[in-house]
Amino acid sequence: MKKTRKLLLVIERDLRRFIQFKFLIILRTIWFAAQVAFFGLIASRMVVPELADIYFEFYVAGVVIMMLYSASVFIGYDIFEEAEHGVFEYLLSLPVSRKELVLGRSIGGGIRSFILVGPIIAITLFIIGLANPLNLLVALSALFLFAFGVSGMSITIAVTLKSGDRFDIFMGALSAFIIRLSTTMYPQAFVQDANQAYAAFSQFNPVTYASDLFRWGTGIERYLTMSPMPLAPIIGIVIFFFIFTFVGVTFYEKRLEGGGWQ
Amino acid sequence: MAIIQTIDLTKRFKDLVAVDKLSLSIDEGEIFGLLGPNGAGKTTTVLMLSTVIKPTKGTAIVGDYDIRKNPDDVRKLIGICFQEPKLMWVSTPWDVLNWHAKVCGLSTRERKRRVKQVLEHVNMWDHRRKRIHGLSGGMKKRVEVAKILIQRPKIAFIDEPTSQIDVVGKHKIWNMIRELRDEGSTIILATNELFEADVLSDRVGIMHKGKMLVCDTPKTLKDSILGGDIVEVQLEKEVTKNVLDELKGFKEVVEVVVVKSDDLRIHLNKVEKVVPQIMNLFLNERLPISSIRMSEPSLDDVFVHYTGLTIEEAEQKSKSR
Numbered sequence: 001m002k003k004t005r006k007l008l009l010v011i012e013r014d015l016r017r018f019i020q021f022k023f024l025i026i027l028r029t030i031w032f033a034a035q036v037a038f039f040g041l042i043a044s045r046m047v048v049p050e051l052a053d054i055y056f057e058f059y060v061a062g063v064v065i066m067m068l069y070s071a072s073v074f075i076g077y078d079i080f081e082e083a084e085h086g087v088f089e090y091l092l093s094l095p096v097s098r099k100e101l102v103l104g105r106s107i108g109g110g111i112r113s114f115i116l117v118g119p120i121i122a123i124t125l126f127i128i129g130l131a132n133p134l135n136l137l138v139a140l141s142a143l144f145l146f147a148f149g150v151s152g153m154s155i156t157i158a159v160t161l162k163s164g165d166r167f168d169i170f171m172g173a174l175s176a177f178i179i180r181l182s183t184t185m186y187p188q189a190f191v192q193d194a195n196q197a198y199a200a201f202s203q204f205n206p207v208t209y210a211s212d213l214f215r216w217g218t219g220i221e222r223y224l225t226m227s228p229m230p231l232a233p234i235i236g237i238v239i240f241f242f243i244f245t246f247v248g249v250t251f252y253e254k255r256l257e258g259g260g261w262q
Numbered sequence: 263m264a265i266i267q268t269i270d271l272t273k274r275f276k277d278l279v280a281v282d283k284l285s286l287s288i289d290e291g292e293i294f295g296l297l298g299p300n301g302a303g304k305t306t307t308v309l310m311l312s313t314v315i316k317p318t319k320g321t322a323i324v325g326d327y328d329i330r331k332n333p334d335d336v337r338k339l340i341g342i343c344f345q346e347p348k349l350m351w352v353s354t355p356w357d358v359l360n361w362h363a364k365v366c367g368l369s370t371r372e373r374k375r376r377v378k379q380v381l382e383h384v385n386m387w388d389h390r391r392k393r394i395h396g397l398s399g400g401m402k403k404r405v406e407v408a409k410i411l412i413q414r415p416k417i418a419f420i421d422e423p424t425s426q427i428d429v430v431g432k433h434k435i436w437n438m439i440r441e442l443r444d445e446g447s448t449i450i451l452a453t454n455e456l457f458e459a460d461v462l463s464d465r466v467g468i469m470h471k472g473k474m475l476v477c478d479t480p481k482t483l484k485d486s487i488l489g490g491d492i493v494e495v496q497l498e499k500e501v502t503k504n505v506l507d508e509l510k511g512f513k514e515v516v517e518v519v520v521v522k523s524d525d526l527r528i529h530l531n532k533v534e535k536v537v538p539q540i541m542n543l544f545l546n547e548r549l550p551i552s553s554i555r556m557s558e559p560s561l562d563d564v565f566v567h568y569t570g571l572t573i574e575e576a577e578q579k580s581k582s583r
Contacts, residue, residue, distance in 0.1 A: 009365050016361075020352040082350065090348035092314045094365050095338045 006096045010104025011111065014075070018112040024074075025116055028067060032120050035063050036127075057128045057220050062184035064117060064124050065143075065211045069179065071116045072147045073171060075109030076154030080164040099249050102155060106245050109151025110144060124218070131219025139217025142234050145241040146210040152244030182207035206240040209233035265290040265417060265448050266311060270320035273306050280306040282472035283320065288465075293439065293449040295463030295480075297456065297561065299577035303472040304452035305345055308419045311450070312340050324417065341366070341415030345422040345452075347402035349394045355381065355405045356390040359412055366413045373412075380411045383438065385431075399426040404435075411438055414445060421452045436462055454573060456561040466561065468568060470576060475568045483564045489516030489529035490559030490567075493537060497524040498550040505547050512536055533558065 040063070044056035082088045091101060121140075130136060154171070161167050181201045183191070188208070192199040202208050213233045266288040273281040281303040288294045296304045309315045311322055313333035321328055327335040349358055359381065363373040381387040384404040394402065403426045410418050420439060424432040439462060443449050453459050459466050460480050467477035476483060484490060500523040509518050509528060514536045517529040530536055533556050544551055565573055 006365065009361070013361055016357065017350065017352065085350055086344065086346055086348045087350055089309070089314050090342075090344065093312050093337065093340070093342045095334075095367070096365060097334045 003097075003100060006100045007104045007107070010096060010101055011108040014078075014105060014108030014112060015115070017078070018115065028071065028116055029120070032063060032067055036060055054220075058187070058215065059185060060124050060127055061215050061218060061220055062211055064120055065184050065207060065214055066179055067120060068113050068117045068143060068147055068210065069150055069207055070175070071113035072109055072150035073154045073175070075105060075112070075151045076158035076167060076171065078109075079105075079155060079158040080167060083162075084164075102152070102249050103245065105155055106148050106152035109154065110147035110149075113147040113151070114144065128218050128220060132217075135219070136217040138234075139213045142213045142237045143210055146206060146237050149206065149237065149241035149244045152241075156244055177201070178205060178207050181205060183211045184208075204236070206237060209236040209240070213237070263290050264288060266322060266324050266450070268307075268311070268320065268322040271307070271310060271317050271322050272319040273303075273310055273315065274318040279472050281310065281317075284472075284474055286467060286474055286477065288448065288450060290448050291443065291446070292464040293443050293451055293462050295459035295466040296450060296452040296469060297454070297459040297463075297466050297565070298469035299454050299573045301577065302454075302469040304454075304469055305421055306472075307469070308342065308421055308450065308452050312342050312419055313337055314342075339416045341410045341413040341418050343407050343410040343418070343420045343423055345425065347406035349402055349405060353394050354391050355386050355394070355397075355401075355408070358394070358405060359408055362409050363412050366415075368412070376412045380408045383411070384408050384434075400428065400431065403427055404431070407435055407438070411442065414442065415447060417450070418442060418447045419450045419452070422454070423451070424455065424458060432458075454577070456565065456573065460561050468561075468565060470569050476564075480561060483561065484559045485531060487559050487563055487567045488531065490563060491530050491533035492557045493528045493530065493533060493540065494555045494557075495526045495528065495540075495544070495551060496553040497526070497544070498552050500524050501526060501549065502547065505543065505549060508543055508547075509540065512539065 036059075040056055040059045044052045044059060047055045079088065082091070092098075094101075096104075125136075157170060157174075158167055161170060181191070181198055182205045183202060184207060188199065188202060191202045210233075213230055216230050216233075264287045266286070268284050268286045271281060271284040271286075272279065284303075284307060296307065298304050306315070310317050311324055311329065313329050313336050317330070321330045323329075324336045325339045327339075329336050356377070359377045360373065363377055368376065378387070381390055384407060386401065386404050386408065389397065389401060394405075397405070403423075407420075407423055410420065423435050423439065427435060436458070439449060439451065449462075451459065451462055463480060465477065465479050466483060468475045468483075476486075478486070501520065506518055506520070509515055509526075512530070514532050515528060515530045519527040519529070521527055528540070537554075537556065541551070541554075559567075562573065565571075565576070569576055571579065
């Protein structure tokens with residue numbers, strides 16, 4: 001059987017499983033609606049009145065990226081559930097190479113995130129409007145890579161820690177830093193004003209790249225400072241994707257085996 | 263011809279040596295019973311041979327491939343039926359088996375035919391759309407067994423295939439395992455059920471505390487116990503000293519126990535060969551027999567012989583390891 005077919009089968013399995021968790025999709029959608037309708041609207045009243053609408057759009061775009069990040073991380077939790085049910089050992093016994101398995105799961109995790117976030121992106125575009133379709137296409141392509149990269153990162157961390165509790169704590173701490181020290185909820189200039197160290201972290205953060213690119217793609221970035229073609233975030237996301245999707249494979253191939261899961 | 267050859271295969275989990283320098287050869291087309299109590303190292307051996315876990319030391323050649331150097335090639339040859347069904351609670355038997363068949367490279371037509379055929383064979387066709395979490399333990403086990411029956415791998419590892427299965431189901435699964443072998447698969451059957459190993463296996467390897475104690479055909483193993491066969495003879499008259507001396511004179515007879523003066527228990531080897539001669543002796547000596555009963559040693563006796571423990575005692579000890 002061709003390698004691409006095996007890869008597609010691994011992706012198919014993750015997508016089928018994801019669709020079975022309908023309650024999760026509903027919960028995430030409710031969370032998004034509440035964040036936008038309550039938090040976003042109220043918080044945007046805290047800025048000067050003439051910028052309230054702008055901040056609201058900025059915030060909505062940030063929430064989309066937060067959702068994309070958290071949905072992509074979800075694949076790591078799946079791995080622990082599979083380890084608990086012993087399904088991980090079953091997957092490792094199949095005529096699929098470790099590379100195909102990990103790559104397929106990273107891509108599957110990324111596509112799942114997009115299935116979840118896709119309708120939300122559509123709502124967001126409805127709220128914000130669409131300035132330049134080509135820019136949006138470039139941004140969405142980069143966001144695909146971002147989602148695959150985050151899924152790959154989640155799998156890497158899961159197979160490295162091999163402990164559900166440690167994974168929970170680590171991902172909680174990582175999310176606390178990676179989301180809050182990014183431009184999901186506030187522009188880089190304000191982070192810079194607050195603290196130089198925060199700004200340094202935020203500047204080289206894949207979540208910042210994703211948020212900035214999405215805003216650029218939707219046209220919100222016109223209110224902010226960004227060059228016509230945001231090369232830095234695109235390169236940053238491509239590097240992030242390569243590290244966790246390809247280079248990471250060789251690292252966690254060594255860690256991937258049936259035993260030792262807690 | 264050997265299809266699996268292990269060379270000092272060892273797996274250590276921290277201080278516990280789960281499998282200790284296992285050297286073993288399994289021939290193509292045979293059903294090889296890996297027998298031992300829980301904790302003997304059977305499942306760890308299966309997981310190493312199927313490249314799910316890596317050996318700490320040593321290696322194995324599966325097909326023509328080294329499990330360390332060519333794990334991807336090894337996995338193209340093998341299939342596993344796990345001891346505990348490996349199924350996600352949200353899936354259905356149909357989803358699980360259909361996807362498994364796809365990954366194992368079956369064409370669409372063949373896949374649909376085989377999945378249906380096997381689901382019917384294991385009496386799961388009517389339950390194919392139920393969620394796994396709604397199935398009983400026995401049903402889940404049948405779905406697990408179905409995976410390997412659909413796959414028909416060159417080398418099938420089957421770990422405790424009939425645990426949680428009722429008596430009727432057991433016989434059905436045993437027949438399916440034989441059919442799988444007849445279709446060309448080599449079967450490695452890991453079990454702690456001595457009777458199962460006895461009725462199914464061409465050869466049996468007994469594992470205990472991670473080591474292979476002995477390996478041969480069930481018959482040779484049973485014959486290896488000196489005086490393992492027992493003949494109990496109830497006479498209508500008291501036995502004479504002359505008869506007792508003659509009985510002890512047979513080279514196959516190990517011991518003659520006089521339970522009562524007209525009741526003998528004879529421990530011997532190759533019962534099928536010696537019993538006619540014993541009958542003739544009694545007839546010639548005009549000692550009428552009122553009843554005779556013969557029993558052969560089982561693999562339980564073989565296990566006790568080599569370990570000094572019953573399989574239940576060995577399981578208790580391995581839990582405290």
